[in-house]
Amino acid sequence: MQSLDPVRSVQSAWLDERMTDWSTLSDVCGSAEHVPGLLARFEADPSGVSSELVDHLCPQLDTAFTASFAALPRLAEIATAGSREALGWVLLAAGAIAACSPGLSEPDSPLTVFSAPIAVLRDLTDRRLSQTAEAGEYVNLLQALLSFEGVEIWDRCLDGLETGEYEVDCPYCGVDVFVVIGQEDFFCCTEDYALRDVQKSPLQPSRMQELEGLPQRLFTRAMADGQEGFAHGVRYLFGRAACPDCGTDFSVAERVAAG
Numbered sequence: 001m002q003s004l005d006p007v008r009s010v011q012s013a014w015l016d017e018r019m020t021d022w023s024t025l026s027d028v029c030g031s032a033e034h035v036p037g038l039l040a041r042f043e044a045d046p047s048g049v050s051s052e053l054v055d056h057l058c059p060q061l062d063t064a065f066t067a068s069f070a071a072l073p074r075l076a077e078i079a080t081a082g083s084r085e086a087l088g089w090v091l092l093a094a095g096a097i098a099a100c101s102p103g104l105s106e107p108d109s110p111l112t113v114f115s116a117p118i119a120v121l122r123d124l125t126d127r128r129l130s131q132t133a134e135a136g137e138y139v140n141l142l143q144a145l146l147s148f149e150g151v152e153i154w155d156r157c158l159d160g161l162e163t164g165e166y167e168v169d170c171p172y173c174g175v176d177v178f179v180v181i182g183q184e185d186f187f188c189c190t191e192d193y194a195l196r197d198v199q200k201s202p203l204q205p206s207r208m209q210e211l212e213g214l215p216q217r218l219f220t221r222a223m224a225d226g227q228e229g230f231a232h233g234v235r236y237l238f239g240r241a242a243c244p245d246c247g248t249d250f251s252v253a254e255r256v257a258a259g
């Protein structure tokens, strides 16, 4: 996606918002007529209004409405003009909305229709990522960045690297497998490992020279941002595991994507 002049993008966002007929759009409770007011209150008090904003425009961070996408120009404007604290809330909300968009290959995808404000949000996310040390916020921002770029699946599925666990199913026998990508412990098992000693099957991280495409980009980016633990986890996520029950070897990332 091309970087656009932020000032011009924000000006056009301002125009878009004035031209938007919110009464024809909807959010979670129907008519979106109240959304401009909600956005104004959010701008004045980001931390106080963020959960209300998300409840209306992106409930559970996994459902978006016509008004959610129409709010992206205004969110880009708030992100550009607002405080550092406001920026964090805006990027989280806007990233979740973008993650709900039909992909770039779909006709009239909101990612295409709102490409100018999304480019602004993407660039702000890119900059903030490099300044973020906290692991949870880092993963959220990285997922937001991928959402704005239209990357599917991994804009939602990187958080297991923060929680340290993915739950997948074996492609052969179908048993549920916990894939544990922890700080020091890397294994898979079929039983609850938190409660008792279980049979652990080792994971095979991808070799550095095998990383390519998105996994390579994630690894390189995280290393450059000082997130060594996350980068290390990427090698396991895009590595291989063997089912503890039937021994079938499988790609962890493929099973995560299938789930």
Ligand SMILES: [Zn+2]
Pocket (backbone or CB within 6 Å): 170, 171, 172, 173, 174, 175, 243, 244, 245, 246, 247, 248
């Ligand atoms: Zn199996």
